[in-house]
Amino acid sequence: MSDRPSNGHGATLAEKVLARASGLEEVSPGQIVEGTVDLAMMHEQGAQTVAPFHQMGAVKVWDPDRVVIAIDHWVPASTEGAAVLHRILRKFAAETGLPHFYDVGRHGICHQILAENGWVVPGDLAVGTDSHTNMLGAMGAVATGIGPTEMAAVLALGRLWLKVPPTIQVHVQGSFGTGVTAKDLVLRILGEVKTTGATYKAVEFTGPTVERLSMPERFTICNMTTEMGAKTGIVGPDGTTQEYLAKIAKHPMHPMTSDRDARYERTVEIDVGGMPPMVACPYSPDNVRPLPDVVKEHVTIDQAFLGSCTNARIEDLREGAALMKGRKVAPGVRFIVSPASTPIYDQCLHEGIIETFTEAGAVFTNSSCSACFGGNMGILAPDEVCASSSNRNFPGRMGAKDARIYLMSPAAVVASAVRGEVADPRELI
Amino acid sequence: MQAVIEGRVWTLGADVDTDQIISGKYLTIIDPNELKKHVFEIALPEFAKEARAGDIIIADENFGCGSSREHAPQAMRALGVGAVVADSFARIFFRNAINLGIPTVEARGVRALFEKGDTARIEMAAGRVTNLRTGASVTFPPLPKHLLDLLEAGGLVEKVRRELAARSPAGGAP
Numbered sequence: 001m002s003d004r005p006s007n008g009h010g011a012t013l014a015e016k017v018l019a020r021a022s023g024l025e026e027v028s029p030g031q032i033v034e035g036t037v038d039l040a041m042m043h044e045q046g047a048q049t050v051a052p053f054h055q056m057g058a059v060k061v062w063d064p065d066r067v068v069i070a071i072d073h074w075v076p077a078s079t080e081g082a083a084v085l086h087r088i089l090r091k092f093a094a095e096t097g098l099p100h101f102y103d104v105g106r107h108g109i110c111h112q113i114l115a116e117n118g119w120v121v122p123g124d125l126a127v128g129t130d131s132h133t134n135m136l137g138a139m140g141a142v143a144t145g146i147g148p149t150e151m152a153a154v155l156a157l158g159r160l161w162l163k164v165p166p167t168i169q170v171h172v173q174g175s176f177g178t179g180v181t182a183k184d185l186v187l188r189i190l191g192e193v194k195t196t197g198a199t200y201k202a203v204e205f206t207g208p209t210v211e212r213l214s215m216p217e218r219f220t221i222c223n224m225t226t227e228m229g230a231k232t233g234i235v236g237p238d239g240t241t242q243e244y245l246a247k248i249a250k251h252p253m254h255p256m257t258s259d260r261d262a263r264y265e266r267t268v269e270i271d272v273g274g275m276p277p278m279v280a281c282p283y284s285p286d287n288v289r290p291l292p293d294v295v296k297e298h299v300t301i302d303q304a305f306l307g308s309c310t311n312a313r314i315e316d317l318r319e320g321a322a323l324m325k326g327r328k329v330a331p332g333v334r335f336i337v338s339p340a341s342t343p344i345y346d347q348c349l350h351e352g353i354i355e356t357f358t359e360a361g362a363v364f365t366n367s368s369c370s371a372c373f374g375g376n377m378g379i380l381a382p383d384e385v386c387a388s389s390s391n392r393n394f395p396g397r398m399g400a401k402d403a404r405i406y407l408m409s410p411a412a413v414v415a416s417a418v419r420g421e422v423a424d425p426r427e428l429i
Numbered sequence: 430m431q432a433v434i435e436g437r438v439w440t441l442g443a444d445v446d447t448d449q450i451i452s453g454k455y456l457t458i459i460d461p462n463e464l465k466k467h468v469f470e471i472a473l474p475e476f477a478k479e480a481r482a483g484d485i486i487i488a489d490e491n492f493g494c495g496s497s498r499e500h501a502p503q504a505m506r507a508l509g510v511g512a513v514v515a516d517s518f519a520r521i522f523f524r525n526a527i528n529l530g531i532p533t534v535e536a537r538g539v540r541a542l543f544e545k546g547d548t549a550r551i552e553m554a555a556g557r558v559t560n561l562r563t564g565a566s567v568t569f570p571p572l573p574k575h576l577l578d579l580l581e582a583g584g585l586v587e588k589v590r591r592e593l594a595a596r597s598p599a600g601g602a603p
Contacts, residue, residue, distance in 0.1 A: 045456075055590065149584070152586070196517065199491065
């Protein structure tokens with residue numbers, strides 16, 4: 001490859017990861033490459049992988065140690081249909097010898113399972129049968145969602161075709177004010193980039209503010225790059241990444257960062273100094289407004305939801321519990337709290353967080369996707385309103401098609417549950 | 430895949446997400462013939478009953494955004510949808526539809542040319558979509574060879590089946 005003409009400029013992190021995955025010295029946006037997969041993840045949608053896998057004539061999974069199954073949408077199974085999906089996956093895992101199955105009792109939201117067990121590390125190409133697989137790009141990886149038929153091909157071959165995405169740089173500086181979080185940052189970015197602004201592209205977060213973000217905060221911002229249409233969110237790995245993965249990384253790391261002269265398709269500059277909390281109003285995650293403006297409109301809520309792969313880690317629940325302590329859920333409001341994994345549930349039990357929420361009148365559920373997707377629990381009736389820490393507010397997302405979902409930070413969800421209307425957490429701090 | 434596809438048109442707006450194509454409450458259904466009863470229940474409720482094999486869906490920007498659920502294109506395939514054309518697609522929907530062998534065409538400006546019930550002609554290799562009622566047309570960059578081959582094979586299952594069979598002539602697995 002030494003005689004290949006150079007691009008004449010540096011490479012972005014996403015380009016470097018895909019060059020490594022495809023065994024090439026360098027790649028350019030638009031180029032179609034065959035990438036070797038470092039980690040493949042399936043949840044219940046993986047049940048639809050089994051039939052095409054057999055139809056392809058495949059028998060063996062390319063590398064059982066690179067496959068994780070984590071059921072999360074209906075845990076424990078809440079319908080006969082869900083029970084069948086789980087059984088199909090258990091049978092498939094047994095038949096093909098897949099040892100890494102996070103079944104009921106060890107369960108958690110698939111992306112959190114990958115994160116907290118170190119299944120995705122810097123330099124990886126990771127794919128999962130869920131659109132929010134983008135979250136794992138926070139490790140300095142390219143992590144993206146695929147459908148179950150494509151997953152069948154990955155299980156059979158260990159690779160897939162990808163079009164190398166151009167990268168949008170989101171450069172963030174400034175310090176968060178009190179009560180303002182990484183969720184508010186990503187909502188603000190969505191308000192600028194919009195739901196189609198990063199379609200097929202990588203979104204790389206850079207700048208001093210991003211360098212100061214913890215891994216859970218990086219997971220939150222990379223998670224919602226899915227709502228921008230992106231192929232992956234990505235953050236250059238640094239000491240924070242290394243420290244998070246030091247004891248848990250499941251395979252060798254290949255940390256890379258964007259070159260100084262990397263070519264970004266565009267750069268979005270954000271200064272979070274003085275930024276208020278943000279909220280995405282119905283019916284799109286990019287319908288973003290400053291939270292105080294919406295608070296003035298006195299939007300009464302029927303339900304509040306603190307959960308989802310975006311914001312249900314221990315840090316989110318601690319922050320929520322600190323605000324909840326000594327307060328009550330407003331009459332007429334159903335407040336659902338669902339941790340992102342079973343270890344987080346255990347930690348909440350240990351720290352008294354569960355008691356704080358249940359004493360206040362909230363429902364604290366086992367770990368699952370819970371109310372986020374409108375197919376298991378916490379379903380909204382027609383015209384109902386929900387304040388949610390999740391990632392989508394499309395029509396019908398949590399139940400009735402005209403139910404209205406306001407997306408916000410965990411702290412704002414707690415404030416709204418207490419006030420009975422969309423509220424600013426800074427009023428409770 | 431036919432080189433030229435013609436069919437009756439159904440139109441949809443912008444940002445039709447997968448929740449509007451197949452609602453979350455149906456995600457435990459695996460049988461495509463059951464799924465097809467619920468396709469577009471939120472975005473286009475009459476579609477599931479009235480759609481005929483060969484019908485073409487023409488949508489505005491960002492069609493199929495949202496979740497990775499393959500239930501959405503699976504239900505369309507079960508109904509015999511002949512092609513899906515949009516001003517732009519969300520990436521996972523696009524991949525899923527191509528992988529299932531559904532001709533999927535991104536043609537800027539296409540939605541504005543059509544009304545429900547029109548007849549569309551799609552020339553895959555030339556890269557042109559024409560409204561046979563009005564004569565208006567738009568061009569699009571033809572799909573790369575890699576994807577045309579995938580459609581030609583009838584989808585990813587068949588393509589991988591051939592690849593695995595070629596590796597192991599006895600028909601066994603790798």
